[in-house]
Amino acid sequence: MTRVAVLGAKGRMGSTSAEAIEAADGLELVARIDVDDDLATIEEAGAEAALVFTTPDVAFDQARWCLERGIHVVIGTSGFGDDKVGQLREIVADHDGVGAIVVPNFSIGAVLMMRFAAVAAPFFESVEVIEMHHPDKVDAPSGTAVRTAEVIAEARREAGSPGLPDATTTDPDGARGAKVAGIPVHAVRARGFIASQEVLLGDPGEIFSIRHDSSSRESFMPGVVAALRWIPGHPGVTVGLDEVLGLD
Amino acid sequence: MTRVAVLGAKGRMGSTSAEAIEAADGLELVARIDVDDDLATIEEAGAEAALVFTTPDVAFDQARWCLERGIHVVIGTSGFGDDKVGQLREIVADHDGVGAIVVPNFSIGAVLMMRFAAVAAPFFESVEVIEMHHPDKVDAPSGTAVRTAEVIAEARREAGSPGLPDATTTDPDGARGAKVAGIPVHAVRARGFIASQEVLLGDPGEIFSIRHDSSSRESFMPGVVAALRWIPGHPGVTVGLDEVLGLD
Amino acid sequence: MTRVAVLGAKGRMGSTSAEAIEAADGLELVARIDVDDDLATIEEAGAEAALVFTTPDVAFDQARWCLERGIHVVIGTSGFGDDKVGQLREIVADHDGVGAIVVPNFSIGAVLMMRFAAVAAPFFESVEVIEMHHPDKVDAPSGTAVRTAEVIAEARREAGSPGLPDATTTDPDGARGAKVAGIPVHAVRARGFIASQEVLLGDPGEIFSIRHDSSSRESFMPGVVAALRWIPGHPGVTVGLDEVLGLD
Amino acid sequence: MTRVAVLGAKGRMGSTSAEAIEAADGLELVARIDVDDDLATIEEAGAEAALVFTTPDVAFDQARWCLERGIHVVIGTSGFGDDKVGQLREIVADHDGVGAIVVPNFSIGAVLMMRFAAVAAPFFESVEVIEMHHPDKVDAPSGTAVRTAEVIAEARREAGSPGLPDATTTDPDGARGAKVAGIPVHAVRARGFIASQEVLLGDPGEIFSIRHDSSSRESFMPGVVAALRWIPGHPGVTVGLDEVLGLD
Structure with a gap:
């Protein structure tokens, strides 16, 4: 049983x-920390691992605080690029046995889709990606x-694959x-x-497609639980x- | 039994x-006319209807020739716009009982897709079209x-439908x-x-899609036969x- | 503006x-009636139309009560077969100008899918239906x-369509x-x-499909509002x- | 450059x-053997590898003949179960450096689909398989x-995954x-x-699907060439x- 604190619990x-952790075998939720709470609560509650979903401005310092106390961290806050990952490596190097994992995408489906797409891509002549999101999203394409x-x-x-075939010479409005x-x-x-996202791969006489449709935040929970x-x-x-x- | 001549039979x-006509109930293939053949053959064979698949430069005159002799025409040659259709109306007006049909797309599936998309579109907040073709096609999007x-x-x-919702503000590469x-x-x-083509329609909590995949010229034959x-x-x-x- | 009472509002x-009615142009929610409430409230609130989502044992009598007082009814309760529809006709015949609509499925997407499937079916050689639901559903196939x-x-x-082609002679486990x-x-x-549900239609060289994916009760609301x-x-x-x- | 003989070339x-081999870099077609041809032609043509697509009754003996002469074999004939594979191992053990590969399915897409389905299956609560074939196929489901x-x-x-959730209690006609x-x-x-085949995997709030559509024998050629x-x-x-x- 791993004792878990959630940072950014509201x-x-x-x-x-927090709900998923309470329902999961092998995990025990011992602290819910929000923006005004004292981090000391994490240690007092005896947490062995911390799940970090706080805002980018505080997440790194909170992760450091945990790691320095031997508490493992699972980081879901976005914006942990090579720079911050490097700093995490330095902190961890000084604290034997402690682990940190930075997870840009907790969706197991999305992770599998990317992996399978990479494995399959060299075997097909063509490949394209179609992503579908709600119309309130401000950026395209999705991350x-x-x-x-x-x-x-x-x-x-x-794999030394050649470029994709495409004879298009007329596309005035950018349909491609x-x-x-x-x-x-x-x-x-x-x-x-x-x-949602679909990866289409094609060869003469065949189409291979990998598709992932996510309809709720629930779909991220198996990834959160697996990482913890x-x-x-x-x-x-x-x-x-x-x-x-x-x-x- | 309708006696049919095919123009552009090669x-x-x-x-x-020509093969589909030979296999169809109610139709009898009586003449295969190609570029060097004399049109008189059509009349000599006793054709009641002509299927025109010749090139745009000769198709109109051939259709006129048939209509003036009381032979119905089904025109599959592309490029019969409002102008030529108007001329056909004048010819037909002078020849009682003769009929001409101009068919831009013999695919019944494509015709149904367009019709259903038009019927459904006012009932949904969002609608987008995705078409998929082989990479040797030079123009995008498809006709x-x-x-x-x-x-x-x-x-x-x-129907007085409002504009489509789209909050996109960042799309540097034209993914939309x-x-x-x-x-x-x-x-x-x-x-x-x-x-292939798919029409996606969306409302809160639901997606409605209409899709047509065509994998051979055979798929146009039911439309050809139905028109004849x-x-x-x-x-x-x-x-x-x-x-x-x-x-x- | 139509004044609406919801029966079975909890x-x-x-x-x-009730939420959708409050948000809809042209409709005003004036009464929420539940199992223990007095129907008189409907009349007192000046409702012009009643939306009936109560249980099958009380829904018919409530609909009758409304119709006899000149209040139109939209019935969403299941189980209104030919028998009850016939009784509704008798009631309505005695009350000039009042209307009742029985709606087995408020999903506009599902209604369109059925309509399009019926229109398309005679044009294709093959047709099959695949429905997909959550694993807590006890009956198969879906209504x-x-x-x-x-x-x-x-x-x-x-349309006089022939039977579906199917050469299957070996299917020991019922995969068909x-x-x-x-x-x-x-x-x-x-x-x-x-x-979710997909209707697949096929002819030589082509597949035509109509699909509807519903992911929440929200998807029924456009149908409820349209009926009211x-x-x-x-x-x-x-x-x-x-x-x-x-x-x- | 590998010199290849095709057995069952008609x-x-x-x-x-045979066409695909002629078009492929690194392969040279040196012999087309059919039912009445003398196997000696294979050796005379200097073939280094043989592609076996003959009927089950002769394929094994032909493969043995090749292996005994140091010619590698790629076997596409169906029906090479554990028994025959074991016999092949015995033959190969006696002939240093020669190789045999038995390929039940040359479709790279089908092989990837199976592999990906196996990798993904333990991560999802539900999984089902839908296969789609032409109506002249006599057996269901497909191999x-x-x-x-x-x-x-x-x-x-x-992986120790639990059984699939399924609350179905009423399914009189076998829709499941x-x-x-x-x-x-x-x-x-x-x-x-x-x-065609689709593998559907589901978890709360998400669906993951892997699909392969094959529309011609051409789609097997990349697998044939890769094996050779x-x-x-x-x-x-x-x-x-x-x-x-x-x-x-």
Whole structure:
């Protein structure tokens, strides 16, 4: 049984996660920390792991505070780039046995989609990405679609795959979409979608597709729970769920 | 039994149609006319209807030749716009009982998709069109996608539907695709597709989609046969398969 | 502005509907009636229309009570078969100008899917229905799938369509699914679905599909609102949303 | 450059493969052997590898003949079960450096689908398989669907996954389909499909799907070519394309 503190427990991801932790075998919720709460509560509650969903301005310092006290951290706050990950590695190096994992995307479905897309991409002549989100989203394409296109492009480059065939010479209004790392990416914005994405791969006489439809925050909970169960046995700094899921 | 002549019988659509006519109940293939053949053969064979798949430069004159002799025509050659349709009306007006039908798209599936999209569009907040074709296609979006977007836009205008919701403010690479008559249209070009299209409609909590996948010229044959069976009883000039299919 | 009373206002459909009515142009919520409330409140509140989502044992008597007082009714309670519809007709015949509509399915998407499936079915050689619901559902196939198969079968019978091609001779475990009115129906039960259905139609070289994915009760609200706006101008008894949507 | 002989060169798979070999870099077609041809031609032509697509009654003896002469074999003939694979191992053990690969399915898309389904299955609560084929197919479900269900079941058993949730108590006509190794499998038979399959995986709030649509024999060619390129460097007996594709 791992004793868990949730930081940012009143936020949407934090509160949904708190419920999921309470329902999960092997995890025990011992502290809900919000913006005005004293971090000392975490230690007093005997937390072994902290789940960090606080805002980017405080998340790093809170993670450091935990790691320095031997408390493992699972970081869901966005914006932990190479820079901050490097700093986490320095902190962890000084505290034997403690682990930190930075998770840009807790959706196991999204992680599997990216992995499968990367494995499959070199075997097909064509590949394109279509992402579908609600129309209140302000940016296109989605971060997941960009990352998916990047891992596809990287896999094809490593395999020595040729460029994608495309005879288009007339496209006055931009129907062919965006090119991200050379991979066409299309963004649909329609009421009724929450977050969906499809990767289409094609060869003569066949289409292979991988699709993920997410309709609620609930879909992130298996990833949150898996990371919390995994972190106590894995010191050091890890990025992404791939290793947690045994995909490496 | 309707006696049919195929004009352009050595072309891809003409030759596939000739086979379909031979296999169809109620139709009898009596003449295969190609570029060097004398049109008189059509009359000598006793053809009651002519299927025109010749090139745009000769198709109109051939259709006129048939109509003036009381032979109904089904025109599959592309490029019969309002201008030529008007001329056909004048010819037909002088020849009692003869019928001409101009068919821009013989795919019953494509015709149904457009019709259903137009009927459904006013009932949903969002609508987008995704078309998928082989990567040797030079233009994007496809003519069918443009026509679909136009009929959707027209249906929404008539119903007084508001504009589509879209909060996108950041889309540096054009992932949101083309806007055709205000409707977002996305074009995928991937090996493995022949001609596919999906219309996505969305409301809070639901997605409605209409999709057509065509994988061979065979899929146009039911439309060709239906038009040939229908034309003898329908004098005057008709455009499109809608009336043939009983959709009007 | 139509003044509306909701009967069964504490139930799931009733309470969601009450919110939707409050948000809708042209409708005003004037009474929320629940199991212990006096129906007289409906009249006192000056309701012109009543939305009935109470249980089957009381819904009919409540509808009668409203109709006898000149209050139009929209009935969402299930179980209003030919028998009860006939009784409604008798009541309405005695009360000039009052209207009742019985709506087995408020999902506009589901209604459109059934209508489009019926229109398209005679044009294709093959047709099958796949419905997908959450795994807590106790019956298979769904009522909507059964109704869809029935309207497809009826449309094909009227059109004189032949039987569906199927060379299956070996299917020891029943993978070909159920036959409803001669139409194959498949039921998927998987976590993550709420209520989805796809109608697949096929001809040589093409597949045509119509799909509806519903992920929340919200998706029924446009149908509820449309029925309430429509009923005041349409005396008599109506069954289903088709006429409300202008599909007849 | 590997010199290749095709055995069964007049059959459908053999003749399509012969064309693909002629077009492929690194392979040279040196002999087309059919039922009445002398096997000695293979050796005379200097073939280094033989592609076997002959009928089950002669394929094994032909493979043995090749292996005994140091010619690698790629076997596409169906029906090479554990028994024959064992005999192949004995033959190969006596002939140093020669390799044989038995390939039940040359579709890279189908192989990837099975692999991905097995990897993903333990991460989701629900999983079902839907396969779609032309209506002239006599057996249901397809061999690929059965194999897919088996690898999914095996992956879940190894991971200790619980049984699939399913509250169905009423299913009079069998809409829930077949259970293969405990996994629901549905078979659609509709004109317009050649060979398609979708694996649906679900968790609360999300659906993950992997789909493969094959519309021609062409789609098997990349697998045929990959196996022929791979076999010269891989002595011993191999079953399936997984290792060829680097999936192991």
